[in-house]
Amino acid sequence: MMDNDVRHLILRVSVKMLTPLIVLFAIYVQTHGEYGPGGGFQAGVILAAAVIVYGLVFGPSAAVRLAPPIAAAALAALGVTIYALTGVVGLIGADSFLDHNGIASLLQLQPSTGQHIGIVMVEWGVFFTVAGSLVAIFYAFMVQPVGIPDEVFEPDESGDSAA
């Protein structure tokens, strides 16, 4: 039986190269959403895909170190909070929930600038929520199914992994 590290060497190296690129592309899609296709939802999905690929190749423990499950859930909650607070700012400034003109009137800015700020905030809220939720769902599915013994799934590794 070949060692797993040797067998999947090509996959490991290529995923190591690709994961940062996927994250970078997610950031591009997020920040470019006002000018081209994309926005918070798509960027969040791409970021979650980066974590999923990483977790599939290096295993859940490495992925958990990269993005802890509690942090994923907290990120999702943070996104909804950002979105709601943006709406509350509109409620204070313009008497209407999610009216981004309220941001402009509170900060003494042009209305279009206020709209732009509001849209960026909303997109970041969507981004956090989608990325966090999808990563949390992935972790929930990735846990070993209950009722099936470990030995069925475990590839036989020579037991030198105590430390």
Added chain:
Amino acid sequence: MPLALSLGLIFSMALVFYRLARGPTIYDRALAATSLSTKTILLIAAVSYFQNRHQWLDIALVYALVGFAGVVALVKFLQYRALHTPLSRHPHDPAPVVDLGDG
């Protein structure tokens, strides 16, 4: 030229689709799906050039970048019948202990 390129790509997609639908093995289907995805990237790129919309290339970029997540998951599942087994030990990973407990 644009028409010939697009129609040729569509035609090769249809050819590969036959292998996708027929199988016979799961590996054949995965291979056909990958090939179809590559041809789709090319089709989007061609159409985006000829319609003069470079924004469409973002979609092809998505498929080129994250499209292999599904194949990795499939291959992993076919080998280990589970998704949680690491395919490769991470360099900083001392012991194969997984605790997703209090997530």
Added chain:
Amino acid sequence: MSDASILIGARDIVAGILLGLGLLLTLIGALGVIRLPDFYTRLHAAGVTDTGGALLILFGLAVLSGWSFASLKLLLIAVFLLLTTPVITHLLAQSAHAGGREPLLGGARGKANSISDDAKGGGA
């Protein structure tokens, strides 16, 4: 002025050659995926032509686009395809081998590889 038009004509010719070669490779690969007898030969057809044909077509489109954002994106797509497609091919071959599928050797059509995964558990 005439220099520019000559350049544009040369660009069209180069792009046409690249696109034509790429399309030819893609069609040959698709034909191979249908016609070849077992998984490994099909993988060979698809893997090689997908990488090469895709790169040729993307380069042809990039040449047509000239120096622009679009050609940068096309080259990025080419780089990513060059990173992922051979890896996927390798993964599939390795996985099929680990899954116990023997390559078809010799001239005869083997039976082992034509067993459908659908047929094993009762009917498609």
Added chain:
Amino acid sequence: MNWVFDPSLALSTALLVLMIMAALAIVRTTNLFAVAILSSVYSLLCAVWFVAMDAIDVGFTEACVGAGVSGALFLAALAHTGDRAKKQKMSRLVGGALAALAFGIALVLIVPFTPIFGDPNSAANIGIGMDYVRQTPVEIGIPNVVTAVLASYRGLDTFGEVVVIFAAGMAVVAILPRHRRKASSEGEQ
């Protein structure tokens, strides 16, 4: 008889035919791995079709979800169930087939009343949709009208969607069992 060859119509038709064939293949296959692959291909064709219809934001969303996440999640779900669908009895299929047939006939009957693609007089192009297109450069000042509509004009709808995504994610986390592998004495994270 003034029929002319329309490339975009040919593209759409080819993609739709491939999509129908993918759907039929999904129905006929019992191996659930193959179904997962076929449904990801269905999503791929769907995304390209959206792009061909110039609905680029929708196509982008479909591409992201179909390429990155849904395939892995399908397989993760297969890890919790089995990899083979049960063969259905014919008698149980009749009801579903009749319902699908009735629904399909109803859809075909509706077709004459729907606007043709790109009709400038359709409801979407004379009502509030054109107001959004006209007002976005003035009021908001960003080029992508879809983002403006989603995040500003229709921000409350998007808020609802975000809350639904959040609730769905938390529900999955809460429902699926959190099973500890091995003895967790040494494995503190």
